Structure formats: structure tokens, C-alpha cells
Amino acid sequence: MPNSTPATPATPPAYDAIADWYETEFLAAQGDADPIGINAALAALLGAAPEGPGPACLEIGCGTGAHAAAVRALGWTPVGVDLSSGMLAYAAGRLPVARADAEHLPIGTGSLDAVIAVMVHTDMPGYARVVAEAARILRPGGRFVHVGVHPCFCGGFADRGDPxxxxxxxxxxxxxxxxxxxxxxxxxxxKVGATHWPLPDLLHMVADAGLVLERFAEGGTPVPITFSLRASKPEL
Structure with missing residues (x-):
């Protein structure tokens, strides 16, 4: 594998260009399986919604809305934002969506009970600002769930060619x-590139946003592919 070289981070048009492939080939190849433990992580960390009408759960970088069903099954009402209009064209059939910059969310401070970011942190060079935005829009006691590729075992430095x-x-x-x-x-x-953050950097982003780290999970075999966490916004 060649050494990494600095480059310009992926931009929304990159995902616009692969939206059809992502929906019809990449996701279709996974079927209804949960090979890297995304749904399991959401069930364990996001958990069931509070009783009553399903409160909104915002997915930052919702892509084609592939995780909406898992969120809805937990009793939440999924809503999503993304920069790629190509991906949102598919997502619109799965959940309410808006095109928005994750670093500047058009959502009021302290207005949501839950925010999730699923398999997107490597697409966001400014992920620290994204997490800070998630913390801003959460109500006190609200939860933030991050599910992403495992920083220790996935990246340009990791060769997973041998199962x-x-x-x-x-x-x-x-x-x-x-x-x-x-x-x-x-x-x-x-196809679109990825930004790598070592595990301490990722955890620091959450702590620096003023969120309290609570629980963690890993998914995929035989070496973990995903690393997930739940953090909460402190009560007033």
C-alpha cells in the first residue's frame, strides 16, 4: 500500500458523483445484514426513545438515509442533514431531510434529545466543530452517539486484505x-478519500465539546471495524 500524501479533503460533489453507486451497489451488497455492527451500536448506545410521541433524533451526514429504519425501530423520529444533494435524493424517501453544513446546523440551541453521526467522521475534516454543533443543539441530558470506522484498525495505514x-x-x-x-x-x-483521527483525538473532540463520555462499543470481526461511543450533555 503506498504512503499517504496530503490532499484536498473530499467535497460534496464527490458524494454526488457516487450517490447512485452507493445506493444501488454498496448498500445493496450488505442486504439486511449488520456486518460491522452499526445497528447493534445504535441499539446499545442510542437506545430506546423516551415514552410518548417519538422525539426527533438528528442524523448528521445522513447520506441516503440508510440508518433511518434502525433509528425508527428504537422509537425515535429520524431526521437528517447532509451536504450532498445526490445522497439526499435517496434519503428523502426514508426520513425528513435538509441540505445543511454540519458545522453550522440550522437548528436552535438546546432543542433536540438525540443526535447521531454514523460512519461520517472521516468525511469531515472539521469534525471537532461538528461535535461542538451537536453539543450546542442538544437539550441538557440529551445524548450524542458517534459510530465510525475504528481509528486504530481502519485507515490508509491499515491493510485488511487478509480476512x-x-x-x-x-x-x-x-x-x-x-x-x-x-x-x-x-x-x-x-472514491472520496477519508480523514484520519487517532483515538485520543476523537475522544478529545467529544470532551472538548462539553459532553460527558458514557459508553463505548466495537463492531466487526475478527479485528474491530467500527468504534462507537455515547456521550451526554450535562444537566443544568
Whole structure:
């Protein structure tokens, strides 16, 4: 695998260009399975909605709305924002959506009970600002759930070509490195690139936003593919 080199982060048109492939090939290949534990993480960390009419749960970077059904099954009312109009064209049939910048959400302060970000932090070089926005729009006691590729075992430095083992090369410590390097041509990174943040940096983003880290989960085998966390906004 070649060494990563600095480059310009992926922009919304990149996802516009792959929206059809993402919906009809990438997602279709997964079927109803949960191979990397995304639905399991949402069930464990987002959890059931409070009793009564389903409160809104905002998904930041909702893409084609692939996770809306899992959120709805937990009793929440999913809503989503994304920058890619191509992805939102598919998402609109699954949940209410708006085109918006995740770093400047058009949502009032302290207005939501839950915010999730699923498999998007590597698409957002300014993820620290995104988490800060999530914290801003949460009500006291509200929960933020992050589900993303595992920073320790996934990235341009990780070769997952052998199903029985993951080979880790230098590069994990390169915070903020953007790359299209990938061990497979069947994924997203080689098409739109990804920004890497080591685990401490990712956790610091949540803590620096004033959220309280509560629970964690890993998904995928034999070496974890996803790392997830739940954090809450302190009560007044």
C-alpha cells in the first residue's frame, strides 16, 4: 500500500458523483445484514426513545438515509442533514431531510434529545466543530452517539486484505491526514478519500465539546471495524 500524501479533503460533489453507486451497489451488497455492527451500536448506545410521541433524533451526514429504519425501530423520529444533494435524493424517501453544513446546523440551541453521526467522521475534516454543533443543539441530558470506522484498525495505514488478519503500517499517528489509499476498490475511501483521527483525538473532540463520555462499543470481526461511543450533555 503506498504512503499517504496530503490532499484536498473530499467535497460534496464527490458524494454526488457516487450517490447512485452507493445506493444501488454498496448498500445493496450488505442486504439486511449488520456486518460491522452499526445497528447493534445504535441499539446499545442510542437506545430506546423516551415514552410518548417519538422525539426527533438528528442524523448528521445522513447520506441516503440508510440508518433511518434502525433509528425508527428504537422509537425515535429520524431526521437528517447532509451536504450532498445526490445522497439526499435517496434519503428523502426514508426520513425528513435538509441540505445543511454540519458545522453550522440550522437548528436552535438546546432543542433536540438525540443526535447521531454514523460512519461520517472521516468525511469531515472539521469534525471537532461538528461535535461542538451537536453539543450546542442538544437539550441538557440529551445524548450524542458517534459510530465510525475504528481509528486504530481502519485507515490508509491499515491493510485488511487478509480476512484473518489486519496489517498495521506507519500512519496511525498522523492526525488529520487525508488519503484515498485503500486495500479495496469496493469501498468508499478510494472514491472520496477519508480523514484520519487517532483515538485520543476523537475522544478529545467529544470532551472538548462539553459532553460527558458514557459508553463505548466495537463492531466487526475478527479485528474491530467500527468504534462507537455515547456521550451526554450535562444537566443544568
Amino acid at each position: 484473518a488478519a489486519t496489517v498495521i503500517r506507519p500512519g496511525y499517528l498522523d492526525a488529520g491526514r487525508w488519503t484515498t489509499d485503500s486495500w479495496t476498490s469496493n469501498g468508499v475511501r478510494d
